Amino acid sequence: MKLFDVYPLFDVTVDHGKGCYVWDEKGQEYLDFYGGHAVISIGHSHPRYLQTMQEQASKLVFYSNAVKNPLQVKLAEKLGPICGYDDYQLFLINSGAEANENALKLASFYTGKKKIIAFTHAFHGRTSAAVNVTQNPKIQAPINATFPVDFLELGDIKGVQEAIAKGDVAAVIIEGISGVGGIHIPTAEFMQELRKVTADNHVVLILDEIQSGYGRSGKFFAHQWFGIRPDIITVAKGIANGYPFAGVLISPMFAPVYGQLGTTFGGNHLGCALACTVLDVIQEEHLIENARQQGEYLMEGLKSMNIPGLKELRGLGLMIGIEFDHPYKEVRNRLLYEQHVFTGAAGTNVLRILPPLCITQRDCDIFLNRFAAAL
Ligand SMILES: Cc1ncc(COP(=O)(O)O)c(C=O)c1O
Numbered sequence: 548m549k550l551f552d553v554y555p556l557f558d559v560t561v562d563h564g565k566g567c568y569v570w571d572e573k574g575q576e577y578l579d580f581y582g583g584h585a586v587i588s589i590g591h592s593h594p595r596y597l598q599t600m601q602e603q604a605s606k607l608v609f610y611s612n613a614v615k616n617p618l619q620v621k622l623a624e625k626l627g628p629i630c631g632y633d634d635y636q637l638f639l640i641n642s643g644a645e646a647n648e649n650a651l652k653l654a655s656f657y658t659g660k661k662k663i664i665a666f667t668h669a670f671h672g673r674t675s676a677a678v679n680v681t682q683n684p685k686i687q688a689p690i691n692a693t694f695p696v697d698f699l700e701l702g703d704i705k706g707v708q709e710a711i712a713k714g715d716v717a718a719v720i721i722e723g724i725s726g727v728g729g730i731h732i733p734t735a736e737f738m739q740e741l742r743k744v745t746a747d748n749h750v751v752l753i754l755d756e757i758q759s760g761y762g763r764s765g766k767f768f769a770h771q772w773f774g775i776r777p778d779i780i781t782v783a784k785g786i787a788n789g790y791p792f793a794g795v796l797i798s799p800m801f802a803p804v805y806g807q808l809g810t811t812f813g814g815n816h817l818g819c820a821l822a823c824t825v826l827d828v829i830q831e832e833h834l835i836e837n838a839r840q841q842g843e844y845l846m847e848g849l850k851s852m853n854i855p856g857l858k859e860l861r862g863l864g865l866m867i868g869i870e871f872d873h874p875y876k877e878v879r880n881r882l883l884y885e886q887h888v889f890t891g892a893a894g895t896n897v898l899r900i901l902p903p904l905c906i907t908q909r910d911c912d913i914f915l916n917r918f919a920a921a922l
Contacts, residue, residue, distance in 0.1 A: 557883060564591025567903045567910055569889070580914055581889040585726065585758045585866070585901040588785030589828040593905075596788055596824055603820035610816060612809065618819035625826050630767040630796070632780070636803065638795040639814030643757035643783035644672025646793040647720065649808055650779045651676045653801060654718035654751035661694040664710055664719040666701045668728030671720060671755055680720050682728075701731055704740045711748050718751040718779075723759035723769025729893040730861045730868025738773035745778075752777040757793070758866070761785035762829055762904050765839030765864030772863060785904070788825050792818040834904040838864040841906050848915040855922060858896070867900040868893065878921050886917035 562572040567590060569579050579587065589596060610616070619639060627633035640646055655661055665671070665680040672678060679691045682698050699706040701721075710716060719741060725731040745752040754777040759769035761782060766772055768780065778800065783793035793813075829835060842864035849860055849869065858870040871878075874895045882888045891899035902910070 559883065566590040566592075567906045575887060577883075578888045578910065578913055578917070580900050580902040580906075581891045582901045582903050583789065584784070584891060585763065586784045586789055587903040588761055588763075589788050589825055589832070589834065590903045590905040591789075593788065593828060595828055596821060599820050599824040600790075600817070603817050606816075608815065608817045609812065611811065612814060616814060616816065616819065618816050618823070619814045622819045622822050622826075625823055626794075626796075629826055629830065631771065632776075632796050634799055635780075636797045636799070636801070638797060638808055639819070640793045640795070640810050641791050641812050641818075642672070642793050643755075643781065644674040644677040645810070645813075646757065646781035646783055646795050647671045647677040647680070647753070647755060648674050649795050650753045650755075650781050651680065651718060651720065652808070653779060653795070653797065654753060655694075656804075656807065657751060657801060658717040658749065660715055660717035662697065662710075662715045662717060663694065664697050664699060664707060664716055666721055666725070667698055668725060668731070669698070669720070669722065670725070670727030671722075672757075701725065701733055702737045704737055704744070707741060708744050711744055711750055716748075716750050718753050719745055720753040720755060722755045722757075724764060724863060724866055726758035726866070726899070727893055729870065729897040730866060730899060732769075732861060732863060733773065735773040738770060738775050742775040742777070751779060753779045753781065755781050757781055757783040758901075759863075761825075762835035762838050763864055763866050763901070765835065765842055767835060769863060769866075786825065787818055787821040790818055790821045792822055829904070832905065837906075838904045841865060841908065841911055842867065844908055845900065845911050845914070848911065849918075852915070852919060852922075862900070865900070865902055865904060865906070869898040869900070871896050871898070881921040882917065886921050888914060888917050888921075 560572045561569045567579050569577050623637040663680050669682050671681050678687050680696050697710045754770050756768045778798045780796040786792050856871045856873050858872045861868045875898045891901050893899050
């Protein structure tokens, strides 16, 4: 059998990793400023993570959601105070798209409505409802268009007010910082007005923090920079440092209904144990403060460089976009194949920097030197 060939691949085979470095099968070291698409939070092969994996796997990897699972309760009790949402409820699933799928369903159940407002270049995943609120027609199949979506410009509060005034909107979904769309940061003023107009009109506000959450922006959630509290928050990627796992944080205004949501694998024992260890390490190693500090250091370093064709530098914490006025492809290839640095990308012109949250100033210096050499 052949693989279903949907991924354009780099000619690199990653064999193992440690901290913010990975090695290929020939032993070549790479600086990982991509984090496997913002997934690696506490670093590759963290010893505490490996210990938890071994201990929990030797006890129990999985049992169904038909029995009590104290590890789910432990995770919820740990996550609540750390992220500032102790009064919210946690529903566990396996991937980011699934988190948004469930968030959108909850909003629709709650309001009895089905129109959703999303924003230009939004990316919320590839499953049915999640891809329908993703602004990329290339990845939407005809069967995905099952409910109406208004895509508005980020910052267009008037557009949001007018759409909501029609009375048929169930929810607004927005990324804390748009990732795949190219690192666009909403303003605090826009987010506060968005919170107000949704709350005043009983429209559910969903914050997709799948990429921007879990400390990456220098706060637990990116929306915490803007002083708002959404009704639903979706998390994935960094939550279990590479083990497939995700969550929906749900405001107390939603009453759970038996059987309304459910999953076979979501909240499994191994994933919960790993997610607890990730939170412990984030706290003990002060990784959120580190993300903020190293992010500021990187930004300063990038600003002081003479980057040919630079259009704009955007970012918060360790979620940084370098937008060129021309395609980044050659720079990114030189970074990977000559300088041995992994980076992310958005569209054709934005290089995305998404390293593990454990990077040091030395790693930032190495990156800045290699980036300069690749330009
Ligand atoms: C903001 C955002 N939402 C949702 C997703 C989808 O997550 P997953 O690929 O785990 O389904 C992604 C993935 O890149 C994302 O960046």
